[in-house]
Structure formats: C-alpha cells, structure tokens
Amino acid sequence: MLSRTAGNLYWVGRYIERADFLSRLIEATLRLAALPSSYGGMTNAWESALEAAWMADAYAAHGGPVDEASVGEFLTVDPGNPSSIRRCLEAARANARAVRTALTLEGWEAINGAWLDVQKYGTHLDDRDKLGTLLETVKASMLAFDGAAHRTMLRGDAYWFIALGSAVERADNTARLLDVKYHLLLPRGERVGGSLDYFQWTTILRTVSALTAYRWVYRDTVKPWLVADLLILNRAIPRSLISCYEEILRRLDQLSIASARRGPAHRLAASGYAGLDQAKIDTIYSNGLHEFLRTFIADNNRLGAAIAEQYLF
Secondary structure, eight states, X not given: OOHHHHHHHHHHHHHHHHHHHHHHHHHHHHHHHTSOGGGTOOSSHHHHHHHHTTOHHHHHXXXXXXXXXXXXXXXXXXXXXXXSHHHHHXXXXXXXXXXXXXXXXXXXXXXXXXXXXXXXXXXXXXXXXXXXXXXXXXXXXXXXXXXXXXXXXXXXXXXXXXXHHHHHHHHHHHHHHHHHIIIIISOXXXXXXXXXXXXXXXXXXXXXXXXXXXXXXXXXXXXXXHHHHHHHHOTTSTTSHXXXXXXXXXXXXXXXXXXXXXXXXXXXHHHHHHHHHHXXXXXXXXXXXXXXXXXXXXXXXXXXXXXXXXXXX
16 A cells, blocks of 8 residues: 555544534533533633643634633634544545545545535534534544444555554543543542542543443442543443553554565554553552553654655655
C-alpha cells in the first residue's frame, strides 16, 4: 500500500474517533453544567471541556465567553476551529474520498452521510435543542461507520490502518478525560468523594459508555480509584488504555507480518503495553495519577509520530 493511502486511512480512523469523543464530551458537559447551584453546581464545566479537548488556548485566541452557547458552538460547528466536530468530519470525508476504492460502499456512505447531516446545521446553533440533536446525530453516524467497517471491510491493510488510527486516538481521549477530571474538574473546597465528586465520576463513566460496565465489574458505589482502574487497566473495556494498546499492538503485528518488517512504532507500542500490563492502580495513585496520565499522553504522542514516520511518509 502507498504511504499516502495508508495515511488517508489512518486519519480517517483518528478523525472519526475524535468526532465521536467530542460529541460525548459535550453531552457530559451539558450534564455537569446543569447541576443546580444549591447542589454545588459546576462553574467551570465548559472550561474543563476545553481542557479535555485540548482546545483551551485555541478558544482563548478565538475569544468569547466560556459558556454553553459559545463553547458548544466552537466545539461542534465552528468552521474556524480546525478540531471542531464539523472540521473533523470534513477531514475524515476528504481522506476517505481520496481512498474511495479502499472503502466499502457502506463505509463511504456512513462518512459522507455524517458530513451531510452536520452541514444542515450550518455554522451557528440557535438553541440547546439543536445542540442535543446534533450530538445524537454524530454519535449515531460514528457508530454506523464502525459497524460498516467491522461488517463489510476486507481484513487487510486498509482496515488495519483505520483501526490503528482509531485506537491511538481513543487512548489519547480517555487519558485526557481522566486527567481533566482528576486534576481540574473538582472545584477547590469540594470534598473528594462528596456528592459533586460522585456525580462527576458518574458522568465521566457515561461519557465513555462504561457506567453499566462499572456496576457489573465492581458491584460498588462509584469511587475514583475504581473508575481509574476500569479506564486504565481493565482489558474488557474497549476504551481503557490497556485495551487500546492491545488493539494498537494487534494492528501493528498484522502490518509487520504483511510488510515483513518491524520498526520503532512497534517497539514503542510494545513498551507502552508492557508498562500498562505490569501496572497496579494502587501504585499509580501513590505515584500520582496526574503524573501517570501526562506521561502516558506524551508517550502516546510519540507513538503516533513513530507510526507516521514508519508508515505514512
């Protein structure tokens, strides 16, 4: 496969995953921001959303109040934000169109349909109902693409590069979401383990569709260290860090067999997986969850760069 084709497919996976994550993040922020002030309601929910999406600096340069209307629009339909849902789907569609013959009809129609649906909302959102409808549309479209890819694509390098990009992006998103909750989200003066803290961790689990899974696994009330254990070290959760790295290693193994060579990307992925495989949540907490997650995000970025250098240039 040509490196340009591989790059297009890899970024289809990343942009689709990013659009899905943003839709879930905004939905979670709407829940957090809706807490009444008598309950200790959030005043920094939308600031935290920008931090989790890694867009705080971009929004500061953009200007505007940090509220639902302005931030919601910036993260969803703003054409001036290169990481908005609209621009992610535009980029995913452009990459998919460049390698149209590598996708099945169903895969292409899912991406193209998602782009057309978001186009209908224009570049401004008038009210919360439109925002909610847009988020549901995006989530359904991303699930449609995942289903189309899983059910209809040949298990070869095209599928592997899409899955690889998706797994790298998913790992980054989960780590950032956990880090923002642990390090930034709880207001000063609030008790860890209090009612507001409980509601926030529950919302984080909803963001990654893991609340029911948490209850099945732990049979306990929502506790921060157990949430971290679930989303970092539990292989049964598709969005956990270790599950993402199992997926990354699997796809790199398949690509290395097909090309009869391995490289730095494979070694970095193997090292990252080994670190997660040997980790214990008690040790992670005692050494600092924030520090662990920041190191993971940096290492994951290095892995993405190594994949790009090895396969995409």
